[in-house]
Amino acid sequence: MTGQQIIQYFANYIFQNGNVYNQWYIGITSNIAQRSENHGIISGDIGRYVQVDSNETARSLEKYFLSQGCVGDTGGGDSTSNIVYIYKINNHTKQ
Numbered sequence: 001m002t003g004q005q006i007i008q009y010f011a012n013y014i015f016q017n018g019n020v021y022n023q024w025y026i027g028i029t030s031n032i033a034q035r036s037e038n039h040g041i042i043s044g045d046i047g048r049y050v051q052v053d054s055n056e057t058a059r060s061l062e063k064y065f066l067s068q069g070c071v072g073d074t075g076g077g078d079s080t081s082n083i084v085y086i087y088k089i090n091n092h093t094k095q
Contacts, residue, residue, distance in 0.1 A: 003052075007061065009050065010061075010065065011068075013086070021068045021069030024086050026072040026086050027076055028058040028061075028083065028084055036085075039087065039094050045093070046088045047087030052082050055077070055081055
């Protein structure tokens, strides 16, 4: 998927699940299983992730969704982080 297609994919998913960006966390990682565990995500939580072509693309997408109101920060991940993920924040998730 292109960057624009990923934006549309995530935006559509957010829209279908309440359309309130500040109820969603955006992040980047190189290990989605580890990050899901770190965030306390459990079966039944809603979220999506996409592997992209580079760390630069991942950071650019992260910045875009932060500018739209998603919760998160640009300081996460490392130079190998090429997975962008979102999840809806719940009482049990850790931001």
